[in-house]
Amino acid sequence: MSLADARFLTVAEVADMMRVSRMTVYRLVHSGELPAIRFGRSFRVPESAVEAAIENHVAELG
Structure with a gap:
């Protein structure tokens, strides 16, 4: 997939998808478990990630 095809999500959108809090998403990003790109003061997470x-x-689990 090219960068033009990539879809980036906000922390709030990721939290909704994963059914967790925004703070959990921030922890995953800061720990490196979830890759993200920083734009100014906000993060964007690739949907594929x-x-x-x-x-x-x-x-x-399985």
Whole structure:
């Protein structure tokens, strides 16, 4: 996928997708578990990274 095709999500959107708090998303970003790009004072997370993180956690359960 090219950068032009990438979809970036806000921390609030990621929190909604993962059904966690925004603070949890910030912790994941700061720990490096969830890659993100910083724009000024806000973060944007690639949608593909969120999907990969969810798949990894589901795989750990199974």
